[in-house]
Amino acid sequence: MISGEKKYIWQQDDWPRWVYDLKRLLPLLSQVHLAQGHLLGRMHDVGMELRDEATLRVLSMDVLKTSEIEGEKLNLESVRSSIARRLGLDIGALAPADRHVDGVVDMVLDATQRHADILTAERLFGWHAALFPTGYSGLARIRVGAWRDDSQGPMQVVSGPVQRRRVHYEAPPAAMLDAKLFEFLRWFNAPHDEDPVITAGIAHLWFVTIHPFDDGNGRIARAVGDMALAGADHCVQRYYSVSAQLLRERKDYYDWLERTQKGTLDVTDWLEWFLGCLLRAVQGAESTLSAVLAKAGFWSRWAGVSMNERQIKLLNKLLDGFDGKLTSSKWAAIAKCSQDTALRDISDLLAKGVLVKSAASGRSTSYELTT
Known part of the structure; x- marks a missing residue:
């Protein structure tokens, strides 16, 4: 002591x-x-x-x-x-x-x-x-x-x-x-x-x-x-x-x-x-x-749009505050799928208007939620 x-x-x-x-x-x-x-x-x-x-x-x-x-x-x-x-x-x-x-x-x-x-x-x-x-x-x-x-x-x-x-x-x-x-x-x-x-x-x-x-x-x-x-x-x-x-x-x-x-x-x-x-x-x-x-407003807005489990998972990550930019390679890594599958998922959401290409993508294309 x-x-x-x-x-x-x-x-x-x-x-x-x-x-x-x-x-x-x-x-x-x-x-x-x-x-x-x-x-x-x-x-x-x-x-x-x-x-x-x-x-x-x-x-x-x-x-x-x-x-x-x-x-x-x-x-x-x-x-x-x-x-x-x-x-x-x-x-x-x-x-x-x-x-x-x-x-x-x-x-x-x-x-x-x-x-x-x-x-x-x-x-x-x-x-x-x-x-x-x-x-x-x-x-x-x-x-x-x-x-x-x-x-x-x-x-x-x-x-x-x-x-x-x-x-x-x-x-x-x-x-x-x-x-x-x-x-x-x-x-x-x-x-x-x-x-x-x-x-x-x-x-x-x-x-x-x-x-x-x-x-x-x-x-x-x-x-x-x-x-x-x-x-x-x-x-x-x-x-x-x-x-x-x-x-x-x-x-x-x-x-x-x-x-x-x-x-x-x-x-x-x-x-x-x-x-x-x-x-x-x-x-x-x-x-x-x-x-x-x-987040609740987002899902209410897109309630009538069909999405697969990978798309729902990645969109929720974006809504919860994704760290950095979302690219197709990050999508593939998080969803545990191939690069081709990730691009198909992203292209589908782009076509439906859920995602847009980020204006500040830099060298690789990145994506963000439609505002």
């Missing part, structure tokens, strides 16, 4: 008696609730099928981005397929199962779909085991489904090469974990007088400050925060992704965590930043809804 000065927040005598200036946060809280209410109201009006589509998009982003924050990139198709399997949604052909992807999906869905259930140590252990199904983080073997034991030294968040390593944070010693997690879980599961969005911000900070696992603490902290937000929305369907917004603001996210973890128990500044980030996430979800509505 660190001796001498009290460098970290958990060394404060009153930790974890959090304090914050509610009066200062109220204007931002009002904006967050107004934006949440507006988004939920719009989603209520679009029908179950479109709500499912929006939820699939948002949950896919949540799983992708909470991993990407930690520098790990998952495959979008594998994530979408894993979520669709678990929610019973028909999205056509499914990608093969990937147990690592499935583990992150299981954690995110358990946190949001079962937000009303009590959060226990056993449940957290299950999330952790799902994140690390092989028992390894990269090449390092870690304790899975159990609190860390600090056998390799104190838990530190570090960056930089070994010779110039910078310690951003050192977590409480392993000997304190049982007591500190018991205290956290008792608070998290108890009825709260405070605004549930405030609860989400404090829960996120509190859990990642305890840092109870060898690895995966950030992802689990974000899942805990999402669990609180799902409870605040009283809704198992998710229409905005905090993790996606945190990735956009990753440097600020880490800076604010480090600053707060080295500060006092007054967490007003952290909550102000967290609420701002949440507000931007909710406001950004309007683009998700617009994309869902545009």
